[in-house]
Each structure stands twice: as structure tokens, then as C-alpha cells.
Amino acid sequence: MAESGRARGRPRSFHGASESTLIQSLDRGIEVLKVVSRGNGMSLTEIAEASGHPASTTYRMLTTLQKHGVVEFAESGQLWYIGLAAFRIGSTFLGRTSIVEQSRPIMQEMMTTSGETANLAIVDRNDVIFVSQVETHEPIRAFFRPGTRGPIHASGIGKAMMAYFAADRVAAILRAKLQRFTPNTLTDGRDVIAELQRTRARGWAIDDEERTLGMRCVAAPVFNQFGEAVAGISLSGPSVRVSRGRDEAHGTLVRAAADEVTNAIGGQFPQPAGS
Known part of the structure; x- marks a missing residue:
């Protein structure tokens, strides 16, 4: 019998958050995003040091976030900033409250x-x-x-x-x-x-x-x-x-x-x- 109403928020087999349920690359990407949000323009080196990840790994995460508009890169100063998409996501939370x-x-x-x-x-x-x-x-x-x-x-x-x-x-x-x-x-x-x-x-x-x-x-x-x-x-x-x-x-x-x-x-x- 088909379920009525809205779809579930998590699979039936889900029994709580644990390390095994986390997507590590996504987890690290969010860590990097938080680091960028605390600065007002940060270099790759600064972000890598603050997040504890190698510069090469940090750069891949930044470029992925950049693809979605969550971070932005300023060529002139070679600095990374929070992007417009991050503001829109935050605005959705504020609207909910x-x-x-x-x-x-x-x-x-x-x-x-x-x-x-x-x-x-x-x-x-x-x-x-x-x-x-x-x-x-x-x-x-x-x-x-x-x-x-x-x-x-x-x-x-x-x-x-x-x-x-x-x-x-x-x-x-x-x-x-x-x-x-x-x-x-x-x-x-x-x-x-x-x-x-x-x-x-x-x-x-x-x-x-x-x-x-x-x-x-x-x-x-x-x-x-x-x-x-x-x-x-x-x-x-x-x-x-x-x-x-x-x-x-x-x-x-x-x-x-x-x-x-x-x-x-x-x-x-x-x-x-x-x-």
C-alpha cells in the first residue's frame, strides 16, 4: 500500500547520526565554508591552515562551493569570500523563524x-x-x-x-x-x-x-x-x-x-x- 502524505525526512533504516552516515567530503566542505564565513576575504593558505586541510584539498572544496555560488573568488586580491548563494540560504532560515x-x-x-x-x-x-x-x-x-x-x-x-x-x-x-x-x-x-x-x-x-x-x-x-x-x-x-x-x-x-x-x-x- 502506498504511503500517503509527504515523503519521509530520512530512510526507514536510519537510526541516528554517526560517523558511518556522514559524507566526509561534504563534512569537510562545510568546515571550509564556516572558515570562509568568519573572515572578510581569506587566502587559500589562510583557509587551509584554519580548516586543518591540505591546500590542494581545500582548493578543490572551494572550487566546488564556488560552482554553486556559495563562495566567490576575487582575482584582484586572490581572496575567497562568502557568496550570494550562502546569503540566500541564510535568508531562508531567517524567514522560517x-x-x-x-x-x-x-x-x-x-x-x-x-x-x-x-x-x-x-x-x-x-x-x-x-x-x-x-x-x-x-x-x-x-x-x-x-x-x-x-x-x-x-x-x-x-x-x-x-x-x-x-x-x-x-x-x-x-x-x-x-x-x-x-x-x-x-x-x-x-x-x-x-x-x-x-x-x-x-x-x-x-x-x-x-x-x-x-x-x-x-x-x-x-x-x-x-x-x-x-x-x-x-x-x-x-x-x-x-x-x-x-x-x-x-x-x-x-x-x-x-x-x-x-x-x-x-x-x-x-x-x-x-x-
């Missing part, structure tokens, strides 16, 4: 109200990845193109999300050496934890010129249906406009926007600590 779609009008309103650039980002390990932005019309403004990465500890969105991470996840992030970018960057784990506690208490986080001198941002987290912080919204701009004196007003605005996105995607707010 609906956060980008749902947040766009909310970010537009936040930018109009504040006069500052609105950002949406997610976290990948110890990095923040910007996935959407609504730019202000001011001549001096913050700009993060989609896919831009930033250090989680020196980011308003990063700290806004970390404030709601489990203690073991925060501890794992803090075990890595925290790079100092400006005199304001928090690089001591105890200082970061204290700032996360303040962030959770008030509901929004601040990047007080911790990544770039002269630029500040205020951010708040977006929660999924399990009450987990899965994204963050921020407004950012020069410190003369996003000043300390306006933090309370900006924080209230950003938190309201983030909460609106949480509701729009069917998210749930986490229980207060100790409840």
Missing part, C-alpha cells in the same frame, strides 16, 4: 521615534550577528550590514541576551579571553556578571562605547516560545545623541519594541528570578 519579518515594522517605528538606527541581531557562540537594520537619516550613524559579527561581551544586544542565559552558558563565554577594544570594554568576568545583573534588573542593556569610542547603543532581548533569549533589538548612534542622560528613555523604548516582537512571534517572557 519570522523574527526578521515581524520585527521590521517595529524597528522602523523605533527608528522614527528615536531618530537613531535600529538593529536586530542573534548570538552565535561568543559572537553577535546582525541580521537586520533600519538606518537613521542622520549623516553620522551606526551601520552594521547583515552578517556582521561583533563580540558578545562588548555589545548591547550581546549583554541583553546574556543576562537571560543559563549560568553555565555565561560561564563558558567568560572562560574565553575577553578582548579589550576601548578603555570602557569589560574584560573581567566579575564585572561582566555584575553588568548582566544590572541589565536584567532594569530590562535593557547598554554598550557604553565598549566596542567603538564615540558610539553607544541600548538593547533589549527577544524571547521565543520557551522564554529563551533568541535575538535582541537595539538602537545605536553617536554618544552625543545616544547619551547617558537619555538611557532611561531609550531603554524604555527599546524594551517595549523587543517585547512587541516577542509577542508577534508567539514568545513567552521568562519568569522573574526567584519565582
Whole structure:
């Protein structure tokens, strides 16, 4: 009797992932793709060293990925970059989550109200990845193109999300050496934890010129249906406009926007600590 409905996602005989079920060349190719995605133009030698594969093998994988548009090669600088096809694949994932779609009008309103650039980002390990932005019309403004990465500890969105991470996840992030970018960057784990506690208490986080001198941002987290912080919204701009004196007003605005996105995607707010 023929099966009804959609085809299965895996064979009947499949009993779970193991080394025997992996296609090794595909596995290595994805490793190379991840290496290229972490750079802003990399040479063959750099990619081979970072991926741990011989240069000849790495080159074959790169040319295969290039055939599908997932990576691109710039003849002028002899460097490899992420290609348009990779962006399209990533955009499909973002569309599935609906956060980008749902947040766009909310970010537009936040930018109009504040006069500052609105950002949406997610976290990948110890990095923040910007996935959407609504730019202000001011001549001096913050700009993060989609896919831009930033250090989680020196980011308003990063700290806004970390404030709601489990203690073991925060501890794992803090075990890595925290790079100092400006005199304001928090690089001591105890200082970061204290700032996360303040962030959770008030509901929004601040990047007080911790990544770039002269630029500040205020951010708040977006929660999924399990009450987990899965994204963050921020407004950012020069410190003369996003000043300390306006933090309370900006924080209230950003938190309201983030909460609106949480509701729009069917998210749930986490229980207060100790409840």
C-alpha cells in the first residue's frame, strides 16, 4: 500500500547520526565554508591552515562551493569570500523563524521615534550577528550590514541576551579571553556578571562605547516560545545623541519594541528570578 502524505525526512533504516552516515567530503566542505564565513576575504593558505586541510584539498572544496555560488573568488586580491548563494540560504532560515519579518515594522517605528538606527541581531557562540537594520537619516550613524559579527561581551544586544542565559552558558563565554577594544570594554568576568545583573534588573542593556569610542547603543532581548533569549533589538548612534542622560528613555523604548516582537512571534517572557 502506498504511503500517503509527504515523503519521509530520512530512510526507514536510519537510526541516528554517526560517523558511518556522514559524507566526509561534504563534512569537510562545510568546515571550509564556516572558515570562509568568519573572515572578510581569506587566502587559500589562510583557509587551509584554519580548516586543518591540505591546500590542494581545500582548493578543490572551494572550487566546488564556488560552482554553486556559495563562495566567490576575487582575482584582484586572490581572496575567497562568502557568496550570494550562502546569503540566500541564510535568508531562508531567517524567514522560517519570522523574527526578521515581524520585527521590521517595529524597528522602523523605533527608528522614527528615536531618530537613531535600529538593529536586530542573534548570538552565535561568543559572537553577535546582525541580521537586520533600519538606518537613521542622520549623516553620522551606526551601520552594521547583515552578517556582521561583533563580540558578545562588548555589545548591547550581546549583554541583553546574556543576562537571560543559563549560568553555565555565561560561564563558558567568560572562560574565553575577553578582548579589550576601548578603555570602557569589560574584560573581567566579575564585572561582566555584575553588568548582566544590572541589565536584567532594569530590562535593557547598554554598550557604553565598549566596542567603538564615540558610539553607544541600548538593547533589549527577544524571547521565543520557551522564554529563551533568541535575538535582541537595539538602537545605536553617536554618544552625543545616544547619551547617558537619555538611557532611561531609550531603554524604555527599546524594551517595549523587543517585547512587541516577542509577542508577534508567539514568545513567552521568562519568569522573574526567584519565582
